[in-house]
Every structure is written in structure tokens, then in C-alpha cells.
Amino acid sequence: MPTPSRLRAAALAAALLLSAPVAGCDSEPEDENLPTQKLSWEDCPEPSDAQGDGEAPSPLPDGAVWQCAIMKAPLDWDKPEGDTIGLELIRARASGAKDERIGSLIFNFGGPGGSGVTTLPAFGEEFTQLRTRYDLVSFDPRGVGRSAGVECVDDEQLDEYFQQDATPDSGAERETLVDSTKEFNSACEENSGKVLPQVSTTDAARDMDLMRQVLGDDKLYYFGISYGTELGGVYAHLFPKKVGRAVFDAVVDPTQNPEQGSLGQARGFQRALDNFAEDCTSKVEECPLGDTAEDVKDRITRLLEDLDSKPIPGVFPRMLTQTAATSGIAQALYSQDFWEYLTEGLQQAYNGDGQILMLLSDSLNGRNQDGEYSNVAAANVSINCADDKSRYTTADVEAKLPQFREASRLFGDYLAWGLLSCTDWPVPGAADHPDVSAPGSAPILVIGNTGDPATPYEGAHKMVEALGKGVGIELTYKGQGHGAYDSGNKCVRDAVNGYLLDGRIPPSGLVCS
Known part of the structure; x- marks a missing residue:
């Protein structure tokens, strides 16, 4: 039986068919070997059964190939020098001039439970303009796909x-x-x-900060969709000073x-x-x-x-x-x-x-x-x-x-x-709702779609309020479906691309239709 949050991730599958509250801080992992690890990027294999099976991702139209790697992270972030797990990452290198490259743009497409390793290539062409200055990167969060994937019934x-x-x-x-x-x-x-006690959104946010360091970025550049907006909000709460440019699309209401x-x-x-x-x-x-x-x-x-x-x-x-x-x-x-x-x-x-x-x-x-x-x-x-x-x-x-x-x-x-x-889950839950307050964070573009069924429009404003004064920049898209950027709307695309590529912050309250 799908849980309510399962419905947040459904758009990903449709395309293929046709946290603990912690005071804000910027601490680095204690085990210095993890932030300095070198990733071994290779051509991506075929998706595993846990990722949904299928064929290895095809090259992008310009011939760029998708590469995959395994990043080590602590199984238990409270014991960073203990056992590790492998998190699978995928990337396509930036297409523009090297001196124009900003860094890695990390995507989370939602769920929770969606495989970024299989989803990013499915939508890769939509981010062609963003790839001019960023490596496009996504990952299977812990518990998902090849990243210590949770197994239940057959x-x-x-x-x-x-x-x-x-x-x-x-x-x-x-x-x-x-x-x-x-x-x-x-x-x-x-x-x-x-694995079950170690798959919270807070754990995934800490993984993303480790990922930022391993990828060589001083700041996190991020595009979160659906549940990915909750993950991004938790990251901003934990590491406000590490937020670079971030976009939240199809926004989860963090107050509920x-x-x-x-x-x-x-x-x-x-x-x-x-x-x-x-x-x-x-x-x-x-x-x-x-x-x-x-x-x-x-x-x-x-x-x-x-x-x-x-x-x-x-x-x-x-x-x-x-x-x-x-x-x-x-x-x-x-x-x-x-x-x-x-x-x-x-x-x-x-x-x-x-x-x-x-x-x-x-x-x-x-x-x-x-x-x-x-x-x-x-x-x-x-x-x-x-x-x-x-x-x-x-x-x-x-x-x-x-x-x-x-x-x-x-x-x-x-x-x-x-x-x-x-009910009767073996691990206690962390909180009534996530803490996304992020004083001191760089501006985050928050996009609400008036016709969104899974993350109703009202959640975008609640996210802006919860992030705190001067952090959330609200944009409204008057449309249908889950999310706004993938609608192809020129006003939305221009606002997102302008911010992520050139740092142009759109006026808060902008309405696109």
C-alpha cells in the first residue's frame, strides 16, 4: 500500500513508463580519510534490480557519457570512524569552457526512495543549459538502489x-x-x-555535505525536487554557511x-x-x-x-x-x-x-x-x-x-x-516535522505550482517562512502537474537558469504562467 509520501515520487516512474532536528552547524566529518577520498569514475553499469533494472544510460546528444562512482560514507554518522557504506553517484561533465565551470550541481528528484542514478539520465536533456557551467550529479541516497538498499519482501x-x-x-x-x-x-x-536506523533525511544531508567536499566544491550547488526540497531544507539547516546556489521545486511543506x-x-x-x-x-x-x-x-x-x-x-x-x-x-x-x-x-x-x-x-x-x-x-x-x-x-x-x-x-x-x-516500525522516528530554519544561508529559490497534486502549492510559502528571513525567494508557477521546471515554462526556466548559472536572484513573489 503506497504511503502518502510515496505519491511524491510518482512523476519519476511516470517518465519511465512511456529528520532529527539539530542545531545549525558546519562541522566536517571527523574521519579525514572520507573527505579526501578519490572517486573512481567509470562508465555506468546497467541499473540493478533495486534501481529498477533496464539498460545502461545512453550518452547525451552531444556525446557526453554518464559516469558512475561509489563514495564511502559512515554507516552511523554518530560514529564517523566506524563502519562505512557505499553511496552510488552519477555525473555528466560540464559542457562549457573550463574557466566558466562553477562546480557540481547535485540533484535529488524525490521520493523519498527514488534512485537519482537512474532518474538523472532520464531527464538529462532538460538540464542542457545548466550543464554548460556545472557537472550534473545525482546519487542514490542511503537505503536506495545500490546505496545499501533496504530490502523487505520479494x-x-x-x-x-x-x-x-x-x-x-x-x-x-x-x-x-x-x-x-x-x-x-x-x-x-x-x-x-x-541499515534501518541510519537512513534518515538528516543522515542523507550529512552525506551530501561529504559529497560536496569529495567533489571539490567549497559550497553546495543543489537542485531539489519534491522530497528533495525537504532534504535540501534539512541540509540548509545543518550547514547554512555551505549553501551556494539552491533551487527547491515542488516543495514539501516542512511544518506538517x-x-x-x-x-x-x-x-x-x-x-x-x-x-x-x-x-x-x-x-x-x-x-x-x-x-x-x-x-x-x-x-x-x-x-x-x-x-x-x-x-x-x-x-x-x-x-x-x-x-x-x-x-x-x-x-x-x-x-x-x-x-x-x-x-x-x-x-x-x-x-x-x-x-x-x-x-x-x-x-x-x-x-x-x-x-x-x-x-x-x-x-x-x-x-x-x-x-x-x-x-x-x-x-x-x-x-x-x-x-x-x-x-x-x-x-x-x-x-x-x-x-x-x-505502525510497529522497529526504529523510532526522529521528529514531528523537519527543521529547515537556515539563518545565514545564501538565498534559496523556492518554486510552488498552483496545480501540484502531491506537494500542494501552499507548501512553498510555508518553506519560505520556515527557512527564515532573507533566505527563501518565492516563485509561483500557475500550471498543472508535479513541479514547474520540467513544464518547460520559459519564465520558470529563465528564473532558475539565471540564478544557478549567473547568480541573478529573481524578485520574490514572481509569478509565471
């Missing part, structure tokens, strides 16, 4: 896990859901117990606990669904899903109600359940480019064929066409549960259901029951 068990009824209507169904969550969490402890974040996502996905329905029915040609926006949403609701008791054929031999259909719809709402697939998938489902919606659901959950899963689900739960202090019970969820249903009749139950994902 592929066959994950098939069952993601098709189970994640919105129980009876005591028996609630018991089944709770038992399934406990079994998943116990498997994580059994297979990855040594899991319940508040999930409720915000319920509203965000409902808003995106409303926009999808309005778009379909406002076009010149007839909308194949209904005569009015309300009719479109009513038909979707009835479909999900029917699937609760009568699943339809999906991707053979699996059936499309209510939960799989809901996650497939959520996946398609991440990008306006995928609305046409949602339209086609719903038409297909109304005729008794759930294949397209199941493929979208598989994409959200990290399942490839061979039936193999990446470790995105295991990593996501592990990082969230290491970060989030809250542990919810079925009684907690039942008490909150009316509020979630008011926020979204389609996604409310789905996101409310997702709060159980950290």
Missing part, C-alpha cells in the same frame, strides 16, 4: 501487497490491512535491520506532520482531479468520460466502488482492484501529459479492461513489465519512518476519516489509511 509478495484492500470497510478488512503492514515492516527489519501532509495531499489530488475533469469537459470535442465535470468524477467514484467487490482483469494474471485503480489514477495526475492516458484508461476500465490503470499503478509502485520491483517502496517506508515520530493506530485513522473524506471523496480513505505504514 516481488510476489509485493504484488499481493499492492493489490490488497487499502481502504478497509469492515473489522476483518482492517485486521487484514494491519497484519499485512506488520508483516511488511517485520520483513524490513529481518532483511535490513542494520504526516497527518497534515496526507490531508494536504488529499486536497491536492482532489484539486488535480477537478482540473482534469474540467479540462476534459471544456474542450470542443465531446468528453468521452461524461457531460460535466461532476459527471466525470461521479463515474470514477462509481467505478472504484464497483472494483471494491468486483475487480476486473488488469495485466494478466493480476486483477485491477480498487486500490490499484486509485493508485493508477493518482499516478496519471502527476503530469498533464498523462491526462490522455488517464482518459483512455478510464474508458477501458468502464468496458471491463483494467490494463492501462494497472500499468499506471505499477509505475507508481516501481514494478517493471517483467514483474520485478525496484526497492522504492522499501526505501520510502524506511526513510519516512526514520524521520516521522508519529505512529498511528486504526482508531486514530477512523477518527480522522470524516476530515479526509471531506478533503477528497476519491482519495480521502486511501491517504488516511496510509498513515498506518509506520
